[in-house]
Amino acid sequence: MSTATLAPAATVHHRLSAAFTTDGTRLACLAAHTDGRCTAELWNLTGPAPQRTELRAAHEAETPRTQVLPLPDGRLLLCRSTPGRHDLRTATPGDHRTRPLGTLYHPAVRLLPWPGPEGLAALVTTDSRRRSTLRLLAGPGPDLQTLAELPGGLLGGDWLDPHRLLALHYTDGTAHGIVVETRTGRAEPLPGAEPGERPLLAAPRTGQLLVAVPTATGSHRLGLRPLDGHTPTRHPEGLNSLPGGIRPLAFDPTGTRLAVRSDRGAAARILVHRLDTDTATELPAPPGTFGDRAHWTRTGLHLLHSSPERPTAPLRLPAAPEAAPVAGVRQLAGADGPLEAVVYGDPGTAEHAVLALHGGPETAWRLEYDPLLAEFAAAGLAVLALNQRGSTGYGPAHRDAIRQDWGGPDLADVLTVGHRLARERAARGLEPPALYGISYGAWLALLAGTDPHAPWSRCAAVAPFRSVPHLAATGAPGVRAMLHRLGAPAEPAAERDLHRRADRIRVPLLLLHGEQDEVVPVAHSRELHAHLRDLGRDVHYREIPGAGHHPVTGPSGPAVRAALTDFLRTGAH
Known part of the structure; x- marks a missing residue:
């Protein structure tokens, strides 16, 4: 074990080998000093200005061959390379030590960020037979899990979701784009790719790929197309007519805009290209040059800049x-009278739409800021947040319609509105709406998913319970008192027990539950997931460590909201 200290101020003339975390909150790089030294740096990008921590191990020196990678837990991963040998070490700001993880003996090793909670980082190793292996560094020890093995070289790396890596595969002197499925180890060519097409960037929330396609003159044209391969690549004229040498940098969080670097003469500019209008505007930036890598988060575009x-x-x-679509209030026809909903955008005409069900049931959606609905809307999901019968704010008759009848009038309203919305969208050639619910709304959403003509493309449920009587039997005394006060049915009803109706569910499901849920015990989701899996249903389950009944807020909030948005919009999980 070696000792590390925070380095004093030094003259840095260049920074290289920059790498971001997948969420863009931290950046690691090497700092090259005027005296020839190299030191590792970790930058926190979450504050008003980037904050630097420089780590220098005693009696050790980094070289330009050292790779650095910021880890999700706040540490720094170092890969110190000499020909045929690669030493892996970690450094923790404030710990004053670097710790060895192990040594790999390969011609080449490359570090990649890891997007999910299952591990810390990914590594691509290349052996003497020119075979590439994608590996997972899963924990604090040196153990590596093999995810996929491929002949030839593997370059690039852009995560489409926590289990699919978009990469460039080299075999026999040619290169083509592939998608590596890390759960199965399979690598498939990009569907619908043109000859010579190379993937550059991916926008997971829209499913868009930015590709480079060779021309007869030896140059390349930029193209955009969906990942599904059913739609041919389009080559926007405006994007391909931008002045100067163009370097694509990053998609914005919604996947609707692209940041590019335009090199012309001695300086560079940053342009923002809108995909829908094929137009670009210059982003105000200080004079100078910019690096090849960038990350666009909701706080701005992060990149490396140099000036005299x-x-x-x-x-x-x-x-x-x-700006997200303007929210408003819409009057709708329910199963037995008028209803009201808060809407973002137009759920009937937008490319993607979700019907959202609140918890409670003694509450309602209001025309106010909701971080999850706002994130849905910013990602291009039109939202219809329904106040079905049982919601508050519409008089005693509306509120009390479900007393002793949860899953009766409220479910009828959800299905009535859902079927009508699905027909409206089908007439325009659009997919059915997705369905989202939390707590009571999650139980109601899953019940709606058992309808024989379920009008949903997919369904996400946060903290669902199996049935009302089962929740009363397993919940804390305060939960039982709440159920009694709200008039929840005390007797079991087979048609409203999710375990008994699970075989009727046909739509893809995402279940999320806080590990420390104090209202709905996490066992409800664990058992439901196991039962659905045994039935062969398309279900995915995420348990949020340390989270309570509302994992969409608090420390886990950003990751949970992103997972919900991605799934409801595209089915990614």
Whole structure:
């Protein structure tokens, strides 16, 4: 074990080997000093300005061959390479030590960020037979899990979701794009790719790929197409007519805008290209040059900048996401009378739409800020947040319609509105709406998913319970008192027990539950997931460590909201 100390101020003339975490909150790089030394740096990008921690191990030195990678837990992963040998070590800010993880003996090793909670980082190793292996560094020890093995070289790496890696595969002197499925180890060519097409960037929330396609003159044209391969690549004229040498950098969080670097003469500019209008505007930025890598988060565009006044360093350019669709209130016809809903955008005409069900049931959606619904809307999901019977704010008759009858009038309203919305969207050639619910709304959403003509593309349920009587039997005394006060049915009803109706569910499901849920015990989701899996249903389950009944807020909130948004929009999980 070696000792590390925070380095004193030093003259840095260049920064290289920059790598972001998958969420863009941290950046790691090597700092090259004027005296020839290299040191590892970790930058926190979450504050008003980037904050640097420089780590220098005693009696050790980094070289330009060292790879650095910020880890999700706040540490730094180092890969110190010499020909045929690669030493893996970690450094923790404030710990003053680096710790060995192990040594790999391969011609080449490359570090990649890991997007999910199952591990810390991914590594691509290449052996003497020119075979590439994708491996997972799963924990604090040196154990590596093999995910996929491929002949030839594997370059690039853009995560489409926590289990699919978009990469460039080299075999026999040619290169083509592939998608590696890490759960099965299978690698498939990009569907519908043109000859010579190379993937550059992916926008997971829209399913868009940015590709480079060779031309007869030896140059390349930029193209956009969905990942599904059913739609041919389009080559936007405006994007391909931008001035200067163009380097694509990053999609915005909604996947509707693209940041590109335009090199022309001695300086560079940052342009933002809108995909829907094929137009670009220049982003105000200080004069200078910019690096090849960037990450666009909701706080702005993060990239490396250099100018005559300062060496290369992280810079954040304010670049707010496109304004979300205007929210409003809409009157709807329910199963037995008028209903009201809060809507974002137009669920009947938008490319993607979700019908959202609140918890409670003694509550309602209001025309106010809701971080989850706002994130749905910003990602291009039109939202219909329904106040079905049982919701508050519409008088005693509306509120009390479900007393002793949960899953009766309320479910009828959900199905009536859902079927009508699905027909409206089908007439325009659009997929059915997705369905989302939390707590009571999650139970109601899953019940709606058992309808024989379920009008849903997919369903996400956060903290669902099996049935009302089962919740009363397993919940804390306060939960039982709440159920009694709200008039929940005390006797079991087979048609409203999710375990008894699970065989009727045909739509893809995502279940999420906080490990420390104090209202609905996490066992409800665990048992439901196991039962659905045994039935062969398309179900995915995520348990949120340390989270309570509302995992969409609090420390787990950003990751949970992103997972819900991605699944409801595209089915990614």
